Amino acid sequence: MAFNSKIVFSHVSVSYPAASQPALKDFSIRLTNKHIIGIIGNSRAGKTTLCHLLAGTLPKMVDGEVSGHYQINQWSPQQDWGVYNHQTGVVLQDASSQLTSFTETVADELAFNLINRGIQSQQIKKKVRRVAQLFGLTNQLTLSPAALSGGQKQRLAIASVIVTDPAILIMDDPTSQMDPRGRQIFFHWLQQTTALVFITSYEVDALAEVADELWLMDKGQLVDHGTPFAVFNRFTSPRIKHPVCWQLAKKMGWVLPTDGQSYPVNYQQLEEAFHAAQDS
Amino acid sequence: MQLKIHNLRFSYPQQQFTVKADHLDLQPGLTAMIGENGAGKSTLFKLLGGLVTTHQGKITVDQQPLKDFLKTERARKIGLAFQDPDDQFFNSSVKKEVEWELRQLKVPAKKQSETVTAVLKETNLSQQAQQNPYDLSLSDRKLLSIATVLAPNPQIALFDEPMIALDWPSQQLVSHIFTKLAKRGHTILVISHNLDWVAQNVPQVIVMGRGKVIFAGKTRDFLHQPTLVKKSNLLLPKVTRLTMALGINPPQYRL
Amino acid sequence: MTTLTWFQRFDPVTKLLLILCLGLASFVIPTLTINWLLVFILFLLAISIGKLSSLVKILSFSLFFIATMIIVQGLVNPGNHTLLWRIEILNFYKEGVNYALLLGSRLLTIVLTTFFFIATTSVTENARYLESQGIAFKKVYMFISVCYILPQMMANLHQIKLAQRARGIGQQKSWLYRFKMLFPILVPLVVKTLDQAMTRAIALQLREYDNPQRQPQPLIHHYLLARFNHYLLSILIIMLGGMKVWLLIQK
Structure with a gap:
């Protein structure tokens, strides 16, 4: 599938009041036709700041000084906020606080964005049932959101956002509290979506499977970017976790036949490298 | 020190969910408590830490009932770090936050400052010592909450999901700290659902499922029983899954 | 019914x-x-x-x-x-x-x-x-968020008390001690509740709670x-x- 997306960042910097260092320094990138962009990096890399810029919440709601120019598809998240926000779905780092807190049931919470958009109640019911099923919340529909576990709340926050089928998704570490099954369900769903996705995560294995572009950040700067394959093979510092595929292949000496020196980062590539090693 | 459970039953008022554990022995060393979301890990964690005492059955520390401990005594012997670090910070600097713990337990002043310096160095927070805890990144706040548990040097230390929100270098640092403490004879219990990490770092596991202990013993023994792993609803370590998919023998578990 | x-x-x-x-x-x-x-x-x-x-x-x-x-x-x-x-x-x-x-x-x-x-x-x-x-939902929300901040604080309070008890507070019964121990509870309580309220305010805007299309339930x-x-x-x-x-x- 070809994705019609356009991402432009030109010399974007962000400083928070009373902070000694800028949170984002001269961030520039220009890309077209990307689908899932994984954003990785250690603490204080600027990942959350980048999410706030992409969501248009900075500087509109989060206090900070922003310079430079940035645009997603035809919109500027800052200037076209209303129209842009209608196209986006955002999952914040603290997912449980983004639930409304005044809905009595999980079903009501899932319906909230749809009600805001004035959608017919018949359709709301249908859509709510569909996302509940996608995110394994069907048995919880009549429970209070407050009664859910941390991982379930995160799944609820995501489901409540994607229920409107946003064209652009921005997710800040959305699986941090989920158990392995929950993560599996989430990343499997992510791969199927047709939205343009920006996702920060420490789950490098999952990102290497689903992302077609990876941004590696450090101390507010873009250190490297490209396909997960390119980034993980270029950047071999132990300060960044590498996918298990890559680690296993490196240990076993399974290189990809295409260039004879790079290691696979996802399962498909691993199989390729493994069979090449078997043949020789 | 040894934490023992005998015929433990606990449920929150007006809730169906019950945590059950007939026999459980927590020996010195590193143990992980694993299980899916809602398996009862955090509840058992609070019980073992002596923070919830309205249970049936017995929890003992070296044969002494945990219920009978004075609060200071309990806090000196058992340290706990909760999942959300923001439940605890109130001092104006990282240094004072760690110091507070020691003052509570009446540690002499000279020893206090030595310990604080050492603990901050160990958790890689020395440079942030004068900063306000709330100005730290989430990953560093998490490290700070671990530092506050380490400071009084408790014989038993329990951690609820310490790896969540930690970046990669900090995860390695914390793993290293846990292993070091275990080697020194401390009893360390860590809640996790990441079998990749557990398989590589933790020799003992307690597996929870629907409020019950479904396995307790060597990590390796658990990982070698596919039906149990399936029952726990967890996933085998990624490297095991990958090698199995390729049709070759998975690497031996180190622990 | x-x-x-x-x-x-x-x-x-x-x-x-x-x-x-x-x-x-x-x-x-x-x-x-x-x-x-x-x-x-x-x-x-x-x-x-x-x-x-x-x-x-x-x-x-x-x-x-x-x-x-x-x-x-x-x-x-x-x-x-x-x-x-x-x-x-x-x-x-x-x-x-x-x-x-x-x-x-x-x-x-x-x-x-x-x-x-x-x-x-x-x-x-x-x-x-x-x-x-x-009444516009935005105003309704502002009103109810003020009314129901207390139950929310109570929920946070429970967690914070547990966390601070784990750190060893609460072992003395004297009034002076209790007064001093209010601080470790109140600071995280206020910071956390405010933080959640701010996140929620941002999230509600992102979730279009002030969309004019919104239908009363x-x-x-x-x-x-x-x-x-x-x-x-x-x-x-x-x-x-x-x-x-x-x-x-x-x-």
């Missing part, structure tokens, strides 16, 4: 107006006995809705507060001259004690009516009703005589307000 209890037959605005009305009434009425009667009736109402454990908690806190007021006022009220009791070297005066009792009964009136409102009206019910009255209960109640209580409130102003001028 299950049958409604009597308090579910009244809409949230009626209940809110009732709080205002009774609160004002207790301020207008200078007689202690009538105020006590009012408190007694409200107490019976509060018992009738169940939820006794939370009622006991709230009342014990209020009574503790009132007891402090009686001691302070009984000892040092500027109007004190009729001796009531003498305990060792402490003289308690009638004027001060009466004044504290009157303030106390007013406080209880407000506490009990507010308890009645919160215990009988869910956030959803309240929000839907206000929205159905033509159907009401949860069918209410009795809502409009009539509103008019009646509003008129009463105006009258009571007028009386209070009149009494103030007369002084």
Whole structure:
């Protein structure tokens, strides 16, 4: 599938009041036709700041000084906020606080964005049932959101956002509290979506499977970017976790036949490298 | 020190969910408590830490009932770090936050400052010592909450999901700290659902499922029983899954 | 459908107006006995809705507060001259004690009516009703977020108390110690609750809570005589307000 997306960042910097260092320094990138962009990096890399810029919440709601120019598809998240926000779905780092807190049931919470958009109640019911099923919340529909576990709340926050089928998704570490099954369900769903996705995560294995572009950040700067394959093979510092595929292949000496020196980062590539090693 | 459970039953008022554990022995060393979301890990964690005492059955520390401990005594012997670090910070600097713990337990002043310096160095927070805890990144706040548990040097230390929100270098640092403490004879219990990490770092596991202990013993023994792993609803370590998919023998578990 | 209890037959605005009305009434009425009667009736109402454990908690806190007021006022009220009791070297005066009792009964009136409102009206019910009255959801949200910040703080409080107890607080019973230990609880409580409120405010904007397309949701209960109640209580409130102003001028 070809994705019609356009991402432009030109010399974007962000400083928070009373902070000694800028949170984002001269961030520039220009890309077209990307689908899932994984954003990785250690603490204080600027990942959350980048999410706030992409969501248009900075500087509109989060206090900070922003310079430079940035645009997603035809919109500027800052200037076209209303129209842009209608196209986006955002999952914040603290997912449980983004639930409304005044809905009595999980079903009501899932319906909230749809009600805001004035959608017919018949359709709301249908859509709510569909996302509940996608995110394994069907048995919880009549429970209070407050009664859910941390991982379930995160799944609820995501489901409540994607229920409107946003064209652009921005997710800040959305699986941090989920158990392995929950993560599996989430990343499997992510791969199927047709939205343009920006996702920060420490789950490098999952990102290497689903992302077609990876941004590696450090101390507010873009250190490297490209396909997960390119980034993980270029950047071999132990300060960044590498996918298990890559680690296993490196240990076993399974290189990809295409260039004879790079290691696979996802399962498909691993199989390729493994069979090449078997043949020789 | 040894934490023992005998015929433990606990449920929150007006809730169906019950945590059950007939026999459980927590020996010195590193143990992980694993299980899916809602398996009862955090509840058992609070019980073992002596923070919830309205249970049936017995929890003992070296044969002494945990219920009978004075609060200071309990806090000196058992340290706990909760999942959300923001439940605890109130001092104006990282240094004072760690110091507070020691003052509570009446540690002499000279020893206090030595310990604080050492603990901050160990958790890689020395440079942030004068900063306000709330100005730290989430990953560093998490490290700070671990530092506050380490400071009084408790014989038993329990951690609820310490790896969540930690970046990669900090995860390695914390793993290293846990292993070091275990080697020194401390009893360390860590809640996790990441079998990749557990398989590589933790020799003992307690597996929870629907409020019950479904396995307790060597990590390796658990990982070698596919039906149990399936029952726990967890996933085998990624490297095991990958090698199995390729049709070759998975690497031996180190622990 | 299950049958409604009597308090579910009244809409949230009626209940809110009732709080205002009774609160004002207790301020207008200078007689202690009538105020006590009012408190007694409200107490019976509060018992009738169940939820006794939370009622006991709230009342014990209020009574503790009132007891402090009686001691302070009984000892040092500027109007004190009729001796009531003498305990060792402490003289308690009638004027001060009466004044504290009157303030106390007013406080209880407000506490009990507010308890009645919160215990009988869910956030959803309240929000839907206000929205159905033509108030923009954004304003409704601001109103309810203020009303329900307390339950939210209670939930955080529970977690924070656990975390701080794990760090060894709470081993002494002295008042000074307890006072000092308020700090470790209050700071994280305020920071966390504010932080959550800010995140929520951002999230609600992202989730388009102020979209003009938003449709009010159907009401949860069918209410009795809502409009009539509103008019009646509003008129009463105006009258009571007028009386209070009149009494103030007369002084």
